Amino acid sequence: MNEIKFHTGENIPMELHKVRIVQKLHLIPVEERLEAINRSGFNTFKLNTREVFLDMLTDSGTNAMSDEQMSAMMRADDAYAGSQSFERLLEAVREVLGTGHFLPVHQGRAAENIICRVFLKNGSVVPTNYHFTTFQAHTLDKGGRIEELLYDDALKIDSDNPFKGNMNIEKLNACIVENGPENIPFIRMEASTNLIGGQPFSLANLRAVKEVAERFGILLVLDASLIGENAYLIKRREAKWKGAQIGEIIREMTSLADIVYFSARKLSSSRGGGICTNRRDLYLQMETLIPLYEGFLTYGGISTRELEAMAVGLRETLDETAISQSPRFIEFLVDELKKRGIPVVTPAGVLGCHIDAKAFCSHVPQSQYPAGALAAALFIASGVRGMERGTLSSVRDENGNDILADIELLRLAVPRRVFTLSQLKYVVDRVQWLWENRHLIGGLTFSYEPAVLRFFMGELKPLGDWPQQLAAKFRADFGESL
Helix, strand or coil: CCCCCCCCCCCCCCCCCCCCCCCCCCCCCHHHHHHHHHHCCCCHHHCCHHHCCEECCCCCCCCCCCHHHHHHHHHCCCCCCCCHHHHHHHHHHHHHHCCCEEEEECCHHHHHHHHHHHHCCCCCEEEECCCCHHHHHHHHHCCCEEEECECHHHHCCECCCCCCCCECHHHHHHHHHHHCHHHCCEEEEECCEHHHCCECCCHHHHHHHHHHHHHHCCEEEEECCCHHHHHHHHHHHCHHHCCCCHHHHHHHHHHCCCEEEEEHHHHCCCCCEEEEECCHHHHHHHHCHHHHHCCCCCCCCCCHHHHHHHHHHHHHCCCHHHHCHHHHHHHHHHHHHHHCCCCECECCCCCEEEEEHHHHCCCCCHHHCHHHHHHHHHHHHHCEECEEECHHHCCECCCCCECCCCCCEEEEECCCCCCCHHHHHHHHHHHHHHHHCHHHCCCEEEEECCCCCHHHHCEEEECCCHHHHHHHHHHHHHCCCC
């Protein structure tokens, strides 16, 4: 049973697990939160977890591991080459993803590096349903560029479109004809689209993309980091697959791709990552780069303990009870915020709840990074650490000007089996308070800006004294001393 009905008719997601190991949290006073965000350059990535109450920055590497995963780690075979732990992982990859060849890498962006190094050349064009920051960085680094080919509804914040991550087939055909198939090394599909609110694609759409790829002789590459959650939403939203098992849907998805890669930090609640294929010719093209950049072919820069955890985690992806917990909690959070008039991305997707910072902070221009400002403001008001997914996560053009993001989002990630319902209710309460006091939020500007992936380590400063005003208002309303 994956959903429990309440006699009252309330739609309350249940934790279908019990907590056996706990980690103490600390909610520091507002004055310390204000000091912490100042010291961190108004970048939530640079906060120390001692300062964070609820860490909703990401689901990458933060999902709770199961008792089965923890116990499997104790039988790790620490051999440099020919590890039995790798053999068990390879068996799980073949069972769950249906691919015969597997290359281990230390995380998802390492897989992106290998794939881009092998297949991209200067001037390459990669059509995708939407870019991801690290994949874009690797593409640009190799002299390529990305074409984002979405349907118009994908960027509509409030929508009832169940598959906003679908690739626009008409635009895909036009992109290939315009650029020439010889200049398109592969088409990339991401399950699910991280930067537009964790939105899934349908299996029908993936099949249509595959048909185009085959017609032009182009590879199809699938980022499967959130394939389990995408499969769960396919089962809930795509009529043909309502009675299917999660594993059946996953294998149908991977069978359509020439190369599948993933971050195990998301996919299997462990660490590491991998590149999978059924084509030996593609495997051999990538094989030699694993010892050069990652490690030997049977560990790929991952500890053997993590190889064991990854193997178990992959199989747990087939368990709908496990895979449904995060999407259902996200749906609860989205619904509760929407009921209060707070602008959020709908329908609820995967990875987290995404707040529309452009509407939330409509008085803050995009050039002043409203999503980053909202992330800082929420931390001051709650101790909750979210993540900016907007213009801060974008790049600059050749003239040094910001390329403004299509949408400005504050992501509140909901890792699997980490938060309780009362903690999500706390988040709702503090977001609502911030919504009612949103006029106090101001903009940000860079004080230190790295050239690549600036949102990770960049530092900003507020335009004006709005953080102090916000903290003072919080003190007045909640009685904390400042």
